[in-house]
Amino acid sequence: MAVETIEFQAEAKQLLQLMIHSIYSNRDVFLRELVSNASDALDKLRLETYRDKDLQADVTDLHVEIEADPEHRTLTVRDNGIGMSRDEVVSLIGTIAKSGTAELLSTLRAAADAQESGAAAELIGKFGIGFYSSFMVGDSVTLVTRRAGAGSGVRWESAGEGTYTIEDVADAPQGTAVTVALKPADADDAMPDYTDPSTIRRIVERYSDFITWPIRTTPPGAEEPVTLNRMKALWARPRSEVTDEEYAEFYRHVSHDWREPLETIRLQAEGAFEYQALLFLPSHAPMDLFLRERRRGVQLYVRRVFIMDDCEALVPEYLRFVKGVVDAADLSLNVSREIVAQDRQIQLIRKRLVRKVLSTIKDMRSANPERYATFWAEMGRAVKEGLLEDPDNRDQILEICSFPSTHDDAEPTTLAAYKERMPEGQEQIYYMTGESRTAIENSPHMEALRAKGHEVLLLTDPIDEVWVDSVPEFDGTPMTSIAKGQAVTEEEVADAGRFTGLLSWMGEVLADEVREVRLTSRLTTSPACLVGDSGDMTPTLEKMYRAMGQEMPRIKRILELNPEHPLVVALRTAHEQRPDDDAAADTARLLHDMALLAEGGDLTDPARFVGLLADRLQHSL
Numbered sequence: 001m002a003v004e005t006i007e008f009q010a011e012a013k014q015l016l017q018l019m020i021h022s023i024y025s026n027r028d029v030f031l032r033e034l035v036s037n038a039s040d041a042l043d044k045l046r047l048e049t050y051r052d053k054d055l056q057a058d059v060t061d062l063h064v065e066i067e068a069d070p071e072h073r074t075l076t077v078r079d080n081g082i083g084m085s086r087d088e089v090v091s092l093i094g095t096i097a098k099s100g101t102a103e104l105l106s107t108l109r110a111a112a113d114a115q116e117s118g119a120a121a122e123l124i125g126k127f128g129i130g131f132y133s134s135f136m137v138g139d140s141v142t143l144v145t146r147r148a149g150a151g152s153g154v155r156w157e158s159a160g161e162g163t164y165t166i167e168d169v170a171d172a173p174q175g176t177a178v179t180v181a182l183k184p185a186d187a188d189d190a191m192p193d194y195t196d197p198s199t200i201r202r203i204v205e206r207y208s209d210f211i212t213w214p215i216r217t218t219p220p221g222a223e224e225p226v227t228l229n230r231m232k233a234l235w236a237r238p239r240s241e242v243t244d245e246e247y248a249e250f251y252r253h254v255s256h257d258w259r260e261p262l263e264t265i266r267l268q269a270e271g272a273f274e275y276q277a278l279l280f281l282p283s284h285a286p287m288d289l290f291l292r293e294r295r296r297g298v299q300l301y302v303r304r305v306f307i308m309d310d311c312e313a314l315v316p317e318y319l320r321f322v323k324g325v326v327d328a329a330d331l332s333l334n335v336s337r338e339i340v341a342q343d344r345q346i347q348l349i350r351k352r353l354v355r356k357v358l359s360t361i362k363d364m365r366s367a368n369p370e371r372y373a374t375f376w377a378e379m380g381r382a383v384k385e386g387l388l389e390d391p392d393n394r395d396q397i398l399e400i401c402s403f404p405s406t407h408d409d410a411e412p413t414t415l416a417a418y419k420e421r422m423p424e425g426q427e428q429i430y431y432m433t434g435e436s437r438t439a440i441e442n443s444p445h446m447e448a449l450r451a452k453g454h455e456v457l458l459l460t461d462p463i464d465e466v467w468v469d470s471v472p473e474f475d476g477t478p479m480t481s482i483a484k485g486q487a488v489t490e491e492e493v494a495d496a497g498r499f500t501g502l503l504s505w506m507g508e509v510l511a512d513e514v515r516e517v518r519l520t521s522r523l524t525t526s527p528a529c530l531v532g533d534s535g536d537m538t539p540t541l542e543k544m545y546r547a548m549g550q551e552m553p554r555i556k557r558i559l560e561l562n563p564e565h566p567l568v569v570a571l572r573t574a575h576e577q578r579p580d581d582d583a584a585a586d587t588a589r590l591l592h593d594m595a596l597l598a599e600g601g602d603l604t605d606p607a608r609f610v611g612l613l614a615d616r617l618q619h620s621l
């Protein structure tokens, strides 16, 4: 087939330019990225030969080779791994930043505008555009690859200017070779000479030492290649020997995130079920944390042999941000995802892993509150899904949660701290869900609690709407929504009997709107509010479902009246004196609509409301 020239997607072109020009800080990492890809390709090949006995692949000497050509100023990273088919080259290499390109672009632009090259650099790795970092050091990049078992190969080339060429080649060796035509070395511009053997050694030792495949290079004048890395899996080395830098580099390798991990976790079990785990909590939520096609970040190894990426059997959905490796000793190398999911050993490992992650977060909260705060701000929304997903660990999850509260405008509180502040006589943890802090704080439901000086948790994450109903208590103290049920209406309302007529009449007038009209003591300044029964869906949740396109019957709630309020008292009198007066019925409707507006709800008939209000205003002038 002839040479084909293909354009990158529109955003990808800009993205590439921005990336090349905004990251000057540390170009060395391009080599780490290429070596990391090569190592993955070797893992994949080894795995495929276990799975597919008929694969015609050469696995005799799997390795990575770095070849420098000072004369032509090129650097080649070669592997004899799985390689790529033509289609794979187009979809994997021809597409920069598989997901969220437009989003990345705008974030990168903002970072570039703010001259924050560090921030821009940090963003790159999150999107899996590792390969493209070679354009930071090269004017053009050539990739020649042949998929293991395939008869011919593919040659891809680009100068990073918006197009690439692709052509079939007959004689490519198995695996992939990426050749970078290097820009001139320039000490001022932090562009070292990447053909210099000592530079190559320094970078490999620093970033890729733990890679379990040999990374070789042949220094000028030498006959034999030398191996640059120690090839020892980090998780198999004694803890005391591994430095923080080494952990950080390994984290970058497994997570494709260029930043430091927030926390490193090691786990080890000996005996019948032997395994080791090296896990990380990232310092930033991955971009795809809330995307449907998101991946989980724990890889499964069996006795140092890579088995699978994204092993969902090892981590529950709500801990999907955890990255790292589990190495199990007693699994077959030839396991499928389905078998792994049902394996008893894997289930036990998962259980321990979850407990360890949760306890690590708990310890982090007491030992390093700032770090915990960062963690929670980034990952809390995902963790809270566990309150529904993982009932067995609900108490442990609740212990590490924190929530915004009326106690402090800025700092969220833990439930334990809330409990410590509870005054004598308060027997419940109060909360309210809603769309925003302001909406909740201004809602009529808050009045009585404020009057009593009770703290209220302000739950404004959409996920909060979903878990609260399945969490009845924390550490023996009931959790109670102030917008539901009879939260604070225990006290007898004085001369309640005098309102009986008003309540049943209003119930009829508002029959389409509400299920019941009753008195409350939860209000101090507002005339009325709407509440749900404890099992009812909240209005915010109802709205969320509608926003997702789901048909929802309107859920009727209960209208509660404040018997102390002059408007309510006057309405009672009006009704007693003129039971059939339409104006009184209109006032009842106004009262309902006002309660709905006060909590940030949407009126079913805004025109009617405005008409009535205009009428009343006119009469008051």
Ligand code: ADP
Pocket (backbone or CB within 6 Å): 033, 037, 038, 041, 079, 081, 082, 083, 084, 092, 093, 127, 128, 129, 130, 131, 132, 175, 176, 256
């Ligand atoms: P990622 O962060 O996903 O590695 P890259 O842009 O570096 O992003 O690579 C994109 C994809 O291209 C990889 O996920 C892999 O599937 C494929 N790829 C890159 N380099 C190689 C290689 N040396 N051998 C085989 N496949 C490769």
